[in-house]
Amino acid sequence: MxxxxxxxxxxxxxxxxxxxxxxxxxxxxxxxxxxxxxxxxxxxxxxxxxGYVGADAAPTSMHHEAWLLHRDQPTQPALIGSVDLPQPLSLQVARAARAGRVARAAFGFLPYWIDADYYDSIDFDLLTHIAPFSVEVNRDGSLGDDHGWPWTALVDRAHQHGVRVILTATLFGDEDVGILLENEVYRSRFMRQIRDKIRIGRADGVIIDFEGSGQNGWPDEIGDFLRTLTDYIHAEIPGSEVSFASPAIDWNNRWDFAEIADSCDYLFVMGYAFSGSWSGNTGPTAPLTGPGRTIATMLSDDRDYGQVTRHHPEKLILGVPYYGCQWKTLNGAPGASVEAFVNYPRLSDAVSQASLWGRRWDEQSQTAWYRFQDGEQWLQVWFDDMASLELKYTMALDNNWRGFGMWALGYEGNESAPWQLIERLNGHRVPTLVDLQDIGSVAFQVDPLYPNPFNASIQLTYQVAVAGRVQADLYDMLGRRVRSWSQHLTTAGRFAWRWDGRDRVGAEVASGVYAVLFRYTAGDGSAQTATRRMVLLR
CATH class of the missing domain: 1.10.8 (Helicase, Ruva Protein; domain 3)
Incomplete structure (x- = not known):
């Protein structure tokens, strides 16, 4: 050599x-x-x-770095709420939401580690999608830590406001992603298990967040994987969405973004992480303009998203950073040599500190930054404030992209300016809060379960106002489907299904809590759902 x-x-x-x-x-x-x-x-x-030992030691993305930092934190109880299963997004609320004034998609990732007092600050009427982060995926396609999913309180509140809940599925590191994508058994296992997670949590789809450098070739497989997954989830859960979190720039000629966009409903383009813990010089995490490849070139360069922007802009959501980068530096000049990486300050912290130390503007990248000294040590923080975020949102909207999104909700803290910016540029949906308990009570209704708890068997009785089809899926609390049953009804009336405590192969199941999800589809294609929980005591 x-x-x-x-x-x-x-x-x-x-x-x-x-x-x-x-x-x-x-x-x-x-x-x-x-x-x-x-x-x-x-x-x-x-x-x-x-100490380089794999994905855990070498973060592959901002999402991965954040997950590593917070991996041992519990999910905020406010997100989970009660032990009851969430309510679905109803046709009534969805139609009301579509009739509102929000112009394009506003998509926010919501990590399980958000501050305890943040949940009440979310303005759901300014969002179209919210993505709980996350359910972890293993290399063999099985699902790992789901961080308390289903988040009943979040799903119910989002659905009451017509916001679609898109469950995030994460897998980080080239080796693990490659092993999953190359094995048909592992692929199938993942598809079945993520379908069940979506169903049990009443989510409206899934966003695949598989990340790594791609040096082992796995980006060549992702298009086929997404196409198969999208077809499968669409068939299993009508009206659902399948999307992919894609890198902003194809730095090493490993990605075919046009093919990937064609393989699923849309892409969340992670338009950040141009700088980070690895940087040798300070600079913007999301440069709009400047030398080399930027957010602006990303929209026009065929190596990145130029082709998709020209032909299918509705397939693209521009993700922006609600965080910045802080470094110890050699001096206070922009682009100074980095002596040590410090952290990723959240947007709320960066905004307040910039007002203290003096907010600066980098004309080259069209982003904000500030500097200060700790004794003799210079420090710099580069971030996106309202001015730079507005430029990015406007660019996405002017190029007819599907919309924009944020990594991550909660990082703006109690700052109202980010929400005001979204409202000014994208509109404010007419509030659609309704009583979910009343929806569909006339056309389809499931009676209370009795006896509950039960020992030998339990009867589930339901009423329909018009002929249609009823599908019932029984799940354990791990989200695994235990039993399924369906019936075509030619008349209105009251009907029943009795469960004898056995799975689909006739084996007795263990004591525990089980949930049954009913889906009623009328002759005109309209659908309603209902959920009941039961306790089996052997």
């Missing part, structure tokens, strides 16, 4: 494992002249000594 070949490997490693950029660069200089297998072994040993 020639030294030039080895240098190419060093360059790639500096991109792939950002936290160790400086150390690898310095070591590579000392290694000049070393060739062949010896250099590769030495490089591998050096990386191991630095």
């Amino acid at each position: 020639m030294v030039d070949d080895l240098n190419m490997r060093w360059t790639h490693l500096m991109v792939s494992i950002p936290p160790f950029r400086i150390q690898i660069k310095q070591w590579s200089r000392r290694a000049a002249g070393i060739t062949g297998l010896t250099a590769l072994i030495s490089l591998a040993v050096h990386i191991a000594a630095l």
Whole structure:
């Protein structure tokens, strides 16, 4: 192996494992002249000594870094609410929401680690979609920690305001993502299990947040995976949405964004993380303009989203950062050399600190920043404030994109300005709060369960006003489907289904809490649902 070949490997490693950029660069200089297998072994040993052990040690994205920071935090109880299952998004509320004044999609990720007092600050009438973050996915397609899903309080409140709930499914790291996508058994397992999670939580779809550098080729598989998943979820859950969180820039020619956009309902383009913990110089996390590739070039460059913007702009949502980057720096000049990464301040903190230290504006990138000194040490923070966010929102809307979105709700804290900006640019939906208990009570109704708890069997009785079809799906509290049953009804009346405590293969199930989801579809295609919980005591 020639030294030039080895240098190419060093360059790639500096991109792939950002936290160790400086150390690898310095070591590579000392290694000049070393060739062949010896250099590769030495490089591998050096990386191991630095502690690089996979996805957990080397974050692959902002979403991943945030998850690593908060992975052990519990889900805020305010999001979960009662133990009852959520109510679905009803036709009545959905139609009222569509008749409102919100112009385009406003999509917000909502992490489980939001501050306890934030939940009441969400203005649901300014959102069209909210994405609980997240249900974790394992490499074999099974689901891991769901962080308390279903979040009944959140889903019910969102649905009362006509907001669609899109469950986030996360998997980080090239190796894990590649293993899942290359194995049909693992793919099928994931599709079944995420379908069940969507159903049990009454969500309105799923956004796939699989991330990694893609150096093992998994981006070549994602289009086919998404197409199969989209067809499957659409068939299993009519009216649902399937989307993908995609990178802003194809830095290494690994992505076909046009194909990926065609394979699902839409893409949430993560228009951030241009700078971060790996950066050698300070700079914007989401440059609108400037040298090289930016948010503006992303819309027109065919290497990125130019083709999709021209032909299918309705497939794209522009994600913006509600966070900034803070570094210790060599001096106070913009673009100064980084001495150490500090943290990712939330939007609310950056706004308040900028007012204290003096907010500055970078004309080149059209973003905000500020600087201050701690003794002799210079520090810089670059972030998007209302002025830079407005420019990005406007660019997305002017290019007829589906809308815009935020990573992440909660990071604006109690600041009202971000909500006011959304209202000014995108409109405010007419409030659609309704009593969900009254919806569909005439056309379809499930009677109270009795006896409950039960031992041997339980009868579930329901009434329909007109002929139609009833589908009943029984789930345990892990979201696994235990039993299914359906009936075509040619007349109105009262009907019943008796469950004997056995699964679909006839085996007795364990004691515990179970939920049955009824879906009634009338002859005109309109649908209503109802849920009941029961306790089995052996």
